[in-house]
Amino acid sequence: MSTQAKRDDDPAAIDRAEPIAGTQSLDRALTVLLQVAESPPPGLTLAACSSILGYSKPTTQRILRTLVSRSFLAFDEELGVYTLGVANAQIGSEYLHRLDLRKVALPQMRELVAATGETAHLGVVTGRDVVYIELVDSPHPVRIFSRVGASVPAYATAIGKAILAFTGSADLDAHIPESFTARTGRTIHDRAELESDLQKTRERGYAIDDEENRPGIRGYAAPIFNHTEAVVAAVSIGGPADRIDPDDSVLGTQIRSTAARISQLLGSRRSGQNQPDA
Incomplete structure (x- = not known):
């Protein structure tokens, strides 16, 4: 491979590359995850998350359900709010261990x-x-x-x-x-x-x-x-x-x-x- 060629795992090359399809949805998912993390108890409602993202409630709910399915968020049915899920603790623990x-x-x-x-x-x-x-x-x-x-x-x-x-x-x-x-x-x-x-x-x-x-x-x-x-x-x-x-x-x-x-x-x-x- 030429020394001038861009490597697939080169962060600088990635920064210069064309936008990747789907990255906006990923960015929005991370945005709402961080907002839930920073919010005081008991958590954020669907309406609050929808307002933060600027998406409709159905679109926001699809994002939230994906995060719940991967345990990054948890949904409290009694209070109707989203809170952090156990996956965050698992990743955080591994990060601190390393x-x-x-x-x-x-x-x-x-x-x-x-x-x-x-x-x-x-x-x-x-x-x-x-x-x-x-x-x-x-x-x-x-x-x-x-x-x-x-x-x-x-x-x-x-x-x-x-x-x-x-x-x-x-x-x-x-x-x-x-x-x-x-x-x-x-x-x-x-x-x-x-x-x-x-x-x-x-x-x-x-x-x-x-x-x-x-x-x-x-x-x-x-x-x-x-x-x-x-x-x-x-x-x-x-x-x-x-x-x-x-x-x-x-x-x-x-x-x-x-x-x-x-x-x-x-x-x-x-x-x-x-x-x-x-």
Whole structure:
């Protein structure tokens, strides 16, 4: 096949192709499905769906019956309304199962690095440590040296504190040691100091590592939530202390917004202002 030829599975070729017969009906079916999903309980009547689509009731009913037959919609005979069907849950569950946190986060991390010029990390808490699972290097010749797979105490990092701040109290003890080892002169000393720091993190929606893990290195991190609204990771931005202000609200807003976008891609319905559930 010539390199100039259009492949049947090439999205760009599909976009340039002639309209496919029947796509308008498919578009209308998806429109009404999304409207039912966004409507408050108990659901939408045939008349409401007909108004949304701009079709007659008989035409609208044929579309709705097709969606019902494939379990994308369900019809409540007692109330006379259409609601979401079980097929949506099946597809949604499979979609979430296939999501790769690293793959979802990486484009957002690259945008963050492009905007700030500093290094971005993605990390999770395992036991009492943070493990870095992805990073995007700063373009500066002087930058943080780190690697995927490295682990550090959660209490001494912005990523760790961002995750701990939004971890339920019942699970928190498993991630906090009985004694704290000082990694620098600024490392948090004890649980009381950590809990105070976590409270500040919850209030502003992001954590700060003010040279607590390594001398001369500062970082900001915000929590990432999944479709169940559980905190599953955190994303950070960090670099030399002489380039990062410990009171930089703009950087704080940037990291919080990046984390919120990743969370939404994972199915979270939280807004950009992260608030604790517990």
